[in-house]
Amino acid sequence: MRVALFLTCVNDTLYPDTGRAVVKLLTRLGVEVDFPMAQTCCGQAHYNTGYRHEAEPLARHFSDVFGEYEAIVTPSGSCGAMVRELYPRMGERARAEGRGDTLAATLAPVVPKTYELTEFLVDVLGVTDVGAYYPHQVTYHPTCHGLRSLGLGDRPRRLLQAVKGLELVELPGAEECCGFGGTFALKNADVSAAMGTDKVRNAESTGAEVLCAADNSCLMHIGGTMARLSSGMRPVHIAEILASTEEESAV
Amino acid sequence: MSSRERILGRVRRALSDVRQDDTPYEQAVSRGYLREHGERSAEQTVDLLAENLADYRAVVHRCTAAELASVIGRLLAERGSKTVLVPPGLDEGWLDGTDVERVADRAESTPHELDRVDSVITGCAVAAAETGTIVLDGSPDQGRRRVTLVPDHHICVVRVPDQVVSSVPQALERLDPARPLTWISGPSATSDIELDRVEGVHGPRTLEVVLVSVPHPPPGPR
Amino acid sequence: MSGTFVGMPAFPEAAHEAVNNPTLRGNLRHATHTIRAKRAKAVAEVSDWAALREAGKQIKDHTLRHLDRYLAQLEESVTAAGGTVHWAADANEANRIVADLVKATGESEVVKVKSMATQEIGLNEALEAEGIRAYETDLAELIVQLGKDRPSHILVPAIHRNRGEIRDIFRREMREWGRPAPEGLTDTPAELAEAARLHLREKFLRAKVGISGANFMVAETGTLVVVESEGNGRMCLTLPETLISVVGIEKIVPTWRDLEVFLQTLPRSSTAERMNPYTSMWTGTTDGDGPRTFHLVLLDNGRTDTLADEVGRQALRCIRCSACLNVCPVYERAGGHAYGSVYPGPIGAILSPQLRGTASEIDASLPYASSLCGACYEVCPVAIDIPEVLVHLRERVVEGGPVIREGNKVVLQPAKGHAAERAAMRAARWAFTRPGALRIGQRLASRTRRLHPRTLPGPGRAWSGSRDLPSVPAEPFRDWWQRTNGENGDKGAAK
Numbered sequence: 001m002r003v004a005l006f007l008t009c010v011n012d013t014l015y016p017d018t019g020r021a022v023v024k025l026l027t028r029l030g031v032e033v034d035f036p037m038a039q040t041c042c043g044q045a046h047y048n049t050g051y052r053h054e055a056e057p058l059a060r061h062f063s064d065v066f067g068e069y070e071a072i073v074t075p076s077g078s079c080g081a082m083v084r085e086l087y088p089r090m091g092e093r094a095r096a097e098g099r100g101d102t103l104a105a106t107l108a109p110v111v112p113k114t115y116e117l118t119e120f121l122v123d124v125l126g127v128t129d130v131g132a133y134y135p136h137q138v139t140y141h142p143t144c145h146g147l148r149s150l151g152l153g154d155r156p157r158r159l160l161q162a163v164k165g166l167e168l169v170e171l172p173g174a175e176e177c178c179g180f181g182g183t184f185a186l187k188n189a190d191v192s193a194a195m196g197t198d199k200v201r202n203a204e205s206t207g208a209e210v211l212c213a214a215d216n217s218c219l220m221h222i223g224g225t226m227a228r229l230s231s232g233m234r235p236v237h238i239a240e241i242l243a244s245t246e247e248e249s250a251v
Numbered sequence: 252m253s254s255r256e257r258i259l260g261r262v263r264r265a266l267s268d269v270r271q272d273d274t275p276y277e278q279a280v281s282r283g284y285l286r287e288h289g290e291r292s293a294e295q296t297v298d299l300l301a302e303n304l305a306d307y308r309a310v311v312h313r314c315t316a317a318e319l320a321s322v323i324g325r326l327l328a329e330r331g332s333k334t335v336l337v338p339p340g341l342d343e344g345w346l347d348g349t350d351v352e353r354v355a356d357r358a359e360s361t362p363h364e365l366d367r368v369d370s371v372i373t374g375c376a377v378a379a380a381e382t383g384t385i386v387l388d389g390s391p392d393q394g395r396r397r398v399t400l401v402p403d404h405h406i407c408v409v410r411v412p413d414q415v416v417s418s419v420p421q422a423l424e425r426l427d428p429a430r431p432l433t434w435i436s437g438p439s440a441t442s443d444i445e446l447d448r449v450e451g452v453h454g455p456r457t458l459e460v461v462l463v464s465v466p467h468p469p470p471g472p473r
Numbered sequence: 474m475s476g477t478f479v480g481m482p483a484f485p486e487a488a489h490e491a492v493n494n495p496t497l498r499g500n501l502r503h504a505t506h507t508i509r510a511k512r513a514k515a516v517a518e519v520s521d522w523a524a525l526r527e528a529g530k531q532i533k534d535h536t537l538r539h540l541d542r543y544l545a546q547l548e549e550s551v552t553a554a555g556g557t558v559h560w561a562a563d564a565n566e567a568n569r570i571v572a573d574l575v576k577a578t579g580e581s582e583v584v585k586v587k588s589m590a591t592q593e594i595g596l597n598e599a600l601e602a603e604g605i606r607a608y609e610t611d612l613a614e615l616i617v618q619l620g621k622d623r624p625s626h627i628l629v630p631a632i633h634r635n636r637g638e639i640r641d642i643f644r645r646e647m648r649e650w651g652r653p654a655p656e657g658l659t660d661t662p663a664e665l666a667e668a669a670r671l672h673l674r675e676k677f678l679r680a681k682v683g684i685s686g687a688n689f690m691v692a693e694t695g696t697l698v699v700v701e702s703e704g705n706g707r708m709c710l711t712l713p714e715t716l717i718s719v720v721g722i723e724k725i726v727p728t729w730r731d732l733e734v735f736l737q738t739l740p741r742s743s744t745a746e747r748m749n750p751y752t753s754m755w756t757g758t759t760d761g762d763g764p765r766t767f768h769l770v771l772l773d774n775g776r777t778d779t780l781a782d783e784v785g786r787q788a789l790r791c792i793r794c795s796a797c798l799n800v801c802p803v804y805e806r807a808g809g810h811a812y813g814s815v816y817p818g819p820i821g822a823i824l825s826p827q828l829r830g831t832a833s834e835i836d837a838s839l840p841y842a843s844s845l846c847g848a849c850y851e852v853c854p855v856a857i858d859i860p861e862v863l864v865h866l867r868e869r870v871v872e873g874g875p876v877i878r879e880g881n882k883v884v885l886q887p888a889k890g891h892a893a894e895r896a897a898m899r900a901a902r903w904a905f906t907r908p909g910a911l912r913i914g915q916r917l918a919s920r921t922r923r924l925h926p927r928t929l930p931g932p933g934r935a936w937s938g939s940r941d942l943p944s945v946p947a948e949p950f951r952d953w954w955q956r957t958n959g960e961n962g963d964k965g966a967a968k
Contacts, residue, residue, distance in 0.1 A: 007950055009905065013915050014943050016950035023959045035954045040905040046898055048845060050867030054902040061906050089861070096268075096783060148847035177802045181844025183894075186935040188485050188842060190492045193939035194806045195844070224940030254560040254773075255548075258722065261777035261880040262541040268783055269538055276727055280531040284524035284734070303747065358761045362678040362712050382748035395762040396711040396753075400704060401678075419748075420733035428694040428729050429554070431711075431759045434736075434752035439704035442744045443613035443629050444636055444662040446504040446799075452612065452666050453673065454704025454751060 002032040004069035006062075006114070008079045008216075009041040015216045021243035021250070022075050022117060025132075028243075029125055033073075038065045044082040049183045052090060056103060059087055063110050071124065072114045075239045077146025077215045078182075080116035085149045087111055116146060117239055118214055122155040128162045133246040135165035138236075139208040141199065141222070143215040144177050156214055156238055163241060169206045173198070180221035196225035204231055214238045287417035288381055296380045297411045301462060303383025307437030308450045309458040319408065319463045323372060324348025326406055326459055332369035336398050340391020341372060345408065356394040365401040371455075372406045373399055376432075378415045379422040383437065385409060385460065386422060388430040396431055405455040407435075410465045481813030483838035488807035500635045501805050508799045511745035512852070518747065519737065528734045530856040533790035536692075536725050537780060543692040543725045544771065550695025554757020556767040561719075563774050563879070568599035570770050571684065571717055575605050578715050580681045586699060586709045587611035588686025589627060589793055590719045590772055592815040593828070596684070607684065608650070608676050610705035612669050619646035625809025625817060627795040628743050633808055636660040647672050673705065683709035683764065687720045688792065689735060690769075693728050696756045697769070700739055702749050710753050716764035721772050723780075723789040735792060738854035742794035775828030781877040784865040788823045790855040795820075797849035797859060803842055812839065819849035823862040830878055831870055837888050840866035871895060915949040922947070 003026070007019045019035075026033050043058030062083070066072045074080050088111055091104025121127055140160060146152040160168050179185070179195025186192075199222055203211045209232070213219050216237055223235035236250075244250035252260075272279075291299065301311045314322045327335060327349050336354045337346065346353070354368050374392035375385045385407055387393045399405050409415065416422050426432060439454030450456070481487060491497055516522050536543055548558045561567035575583055583600070585591065585607050597607040597618075609618040616631035617624050620642045624630030631639065640660040647654045652672045658664060685706070689698040697718055699706045710716060726732065740749045758767050780786050798804050798818030809817035813835035814825040822839040831837045840863050849859040869876065871894070873885040887895070904910040922945040928937035936942065 009911070012950045013918065014945060016946050016948065016953055019950035020953065027959070033959060035951070035959065037951060037955070038908045040908055040911050041901070046902060048864055049894070049898065050864065050871040051898045052868050053872070054898050057902060057906050144844070144846035148851055177844050177846035177848070179802070179844060181846065184841065184844045188488065188803070189935040189938060190485065190489045191803050191806050192844070194492045195802050196940065220943050221940060224942065227941035228939060254562045254566060257562050257880065258560050258771070258773045258777060259541050259544065261773065262544070262780065264880070265777050265781035265877065266538065266540070272538065276535065279535045280528055282528050284521040284528055288519060288521070307746070307750070366674070366678060384748050389759065389762055396707065400707045400711060419736050423729065423733050428691065428696045428754070429756050431762055432754040433707065434748070435750065436748040437750050439702065440750045441612050441666055441703045443611070443616070443631060444639060444665055445500070446508045446629055446632065447662065448744070449662040449666050451663065452670055452703035452705070453677070453708055
């Protein structure tokens with residue numbers, strides 16, 4: 001099976017390790033991974049900040065770049081949700097604005113074949129034990145768009161539970177937002193920081209070494225808060241845990 | 252232009268983008284929800300009513316028709332009531348076990364007079380088991396709405412299993428919207444202090460519900 | 474603290490104070506977490522919750538779609554049952570109607586059931602200006618009124634107060650309004666409730682005029698429904714001789730049967746009970762039982778403007794349960810006052826800027842008062858997609874465009890203060906549609922990475938005031954990919 005990796009602009013620029021982990025993991029599971037070099041950004045930040053019309057060219061670009069692939073895999077719940085939930089809505093809005101079906105038709109092909117990484121593993125590849133080894137105590141934070149927009153459910157947890165050496169500890173208040181929220185983190189910095197602090201305190205209370213999530217933008221916020229609070233915990237993307245093996249273990 | 256015309260005009264203009272839709276209302280809403288939750292015998296439904304009434308701090312008593320008067324007499328005596336308000340259509344026999352002074356439900360009574368009455372006894376229109384609710388509809392055995400509101404002690408008699416339904420949808424089916432209706436689920440309560448429930452504010456602080464068994468008459472020949 | 478919301482600062486500024494107030498944070502955390510767990514349990518008790526939620530949504534959507542027809546039908550039914558129907562296009566008109574009706578009775582005081590609509594229009598202040606004193610009788614409203622405070626929650630307007638603060642307000646203020654607080658009043662909730670009972674009883678028993686809102690109005694029968702807990706509603710609805718109900722036009726349901734949906738979803742969503750203690754239903758007037766005169770004031774006040782917005786109109790489905798407030802992480806930390814409206818929390822953030830427009834600083838900032846986490850949508854018993862409407866209203870703020878205000882089409886200008894953001898968004902869009910440009914930017918960031926500070930000056934402090942910046946890697950993923958074509962997994966990265 002040949003899939004396109006939609007890494008997201010944030011991961012491409014700031015978290016290449018996550019990208020390499022996805023490639024390693026999928027390759028190990030027999031998937032042929034391609035990284036279309038023309039990919040950029042799904043337009044989520046634009047859309048969610050109120051710049052839907054600026055997001056449209058980005059969505060069209062996404063569709064141009066990824067339209068031909070069998071499946072598109074992304075290690076980001078929120079960018080996955082942008083394509084799956086909000087691209088159809090953008091098409092509808094364009095139609096309601098009297099601009100016809102063009103945008104909807106352009107975006108339609110990529111919608112059903114875009115998968116968040118854990119979804120792709122569990123639903124498409126049908127695996128929960130990916131042969132990973134990660135000898136650490138880990139607590140898992142379900143990020144909001146993965147949880148509520150994509151409905152990832154217990155897929156990430158099932159994957160983590162199957163990792164050799166990994167001890168998964170429950171995060172109190174797990175389903176409460178970490179406070180990132182894209183431009184919310186800047187526009188309402190006080191509330192965002194308060195939410196982040198509470199998330200970190202809850203994570204610390206578990207005694208785990210690692211806080212894992214399936215979205216690096218949330219982890220950027222949580223990790224930045226951890227560093228500022230001098231917490232001993234580390235934020236780690238789930239792909240990096242799942243890619244880690246006894247032969248080549250991640251830190 | 253009157254405000255009526257102005258508002259209705261605004262509504263019509265606001266909806267100008269909406270497709271014409273003449274689906275009859277019966278088909279416009281999908282009512283895939285349940286008429287009642289779970290299957291129960293009539294007896295189990297009464298048990299559930301008792302359980303849910305008690306869960307919201309109503310005091311529940313169960314008796315036969317023959318015992319009812321003595322139960323009511325005992326409840327009034329235990330409460331130490333000196334006066335009891337009696338709606339005009341209440342079964343006289345229910346009060347055979349007490350000589351507490353009766354107060355009639357009169358249109359001329361002032362709220363202050365009602366405030367001096369110790370207890371009130373009524374029947375009810377219907378009771379819903381799933382929510383532990385009794386409904387009063389102002390029938391002659393229930394009286395005006397205020398008589399079950401101002402006195403601090405309300406004894407409500409429910410004939411079981413006849414007057415008991417399982418659910419809110421079934422209760423609504425039995426009620427007449429033209430009558431003034433009061434749905435009561437436990438004594439008055441508030442969640443206004445730290446979002447935690449406390450019983451006993453303005454309505455009767457003690458609600459006693461007597462479930463009196465009146466067996467179904469045997470089905471007669473048609 | 475002022476008793477009104479006029480001249481509120483933008484949300485982030487108002488929230489700043491709340492976030493740094495440990496008492497308030499503690500009160501809100503305690504209350505919202507208590508009710509969250511209970512609501513989840515109450516909802517889990519009914520196996521058909523999803524179907525009830527869908528039916529509630531459809532009933533409301535259908536009603537809104539045919540609102541003109543149902544309003545006319547309701548007017549007819551209420552009139553046939555002995556009531557009088559008035560129409561108020563805005564707050565001033567509604568206040569005028571109510572004040573005139575009260576004056577016509579010759580009374581100078583009224584008792585009130587908790588009502589969002591009358592708070593929205595500022596009825597108490599309007600009556601005060603006419604020499605009429607309005608007594609709030611809901612416990613939380615009483616706490617707010619006695620404390621000269623503002624409401625901070627839809628269901629529990631005094632949620633920002635803990636029991637100790639409530640005791641202090643009662644001790645200090647009750648004597649000014651009537652019967653003083655009992656000697657030696659403690660802060661146990663039962664004693665506080667008893668103090669309210671005693672204080673308000675004299676007012677109920679002498680009241681000649683009651684004022685209420687309604688949770689539902691049934692078009693086919695003309696029945697109004699008030700859902701409550703304490704019995705203050707029953708007092709106001711049945712003891713006075715005259716009853717005036719001020720109700721938003723969106724509170725209609727078409728049929729009697731429709732109540733079977735909302736009477737199951739509303740109590741479980743609001744107080745997390747199977748059923749609230751008291752629900753009153755009345756149809757016009759009844760001979761010899763309750764008020765002899767009944768007036769219904771149908772209120773628009775921005776509702777038809779909201780109805781004209783095809784994305785935003787779903788906010789009119791709201792049944793004011795406040796489940797979205799209780800579950801909202803932003804509300805929990807910012808508190809209700811920061812929303813600058815009687816409608817706080819997620820629903821307030823989409824309702825206020827639609828009812829009032831986005832012209833004021835506070836209203837233009839409300840659509841951003843959310844991390845878009847979606848918890849509000851998940852619990853909403855009528856499935857209002859609050860995040861969708863928030864994003865839609867953000868678009869209205871930054872792009873402007875045609876909207877309806879007071880029934881007239883106006884074209885909004887893009888809001889001030891978003892110029893830099895707009896330029897940044899355009900620049901990003903330009904770069905993101907040109908992969909080459911993106912790559913140049915990424916490489917520049919990587920090559921200068923050792924020079925990057927951990928914190929930023931100026932507007933960047935919004936991030937780095939509380940969070941470290943991520944460190945920029947030696948090379949972006951795409952460069953690694955191009956070098957290795959993904960060979961050898963994660964080896965060979967220039968760290």
